Amino acid sequence: MIWEQVSMNGKETPKGSFLKFTAHILLKHIKQTNITHQYYVNAANKQYEIWQRDALGIELYSRYFATQKLNYIHLNPVRGKWNLSASYLDYDFSSARFYEYGVDRFGFLHHLFDVL
Known part of the structure; x- marks a missing residue:
């Protein structure tokens, strides 16, 4: 998160x-x-x-590092020992669809790089 x-x-x-x-x-x-x-x-x-x-x-000290961590969060459930979904976009507890398609199923997501 x-x-x-x-x-x-x-x-x-x-x-x-x-x-x-x-x-x-x-x-x-x-x-x-x-x-x-x-x-x-x-x-x-x-x-x-x-x-x-x-x-x-972990403090996210740069845009590059933040993007790297976001990608890890999105891809981790579908890799290695977890294999919780066929696609990172189909994993129910992920914000990946929000970043890919703008779909916020949770009702509280904000883009990581948007200034509120």
Whole structure:
């Protein structure tokens, strides 16, 4: 995912808020599908771990580097061990169709190089 950090969310970073919020939503869904055992951890401060600890964030310091990362995000699900779709344009959870055809199925996408 590529996003811009505009400001803090209270005392939390936007990344921290995003990870916490999405973990709660995903855990709610996971509990409904009875696959919680895949996310169970035996830790003193939590029962489940949704996101990898210390999820990596990379600053995009140039247009070239940002384009390289966007291409990686679009192509990764259809390569190698993942093979989640025949075409990167057909992968349901991708913004590739937005960049290729202008189709925003999610309702919140903005072009990486558009100034808001």
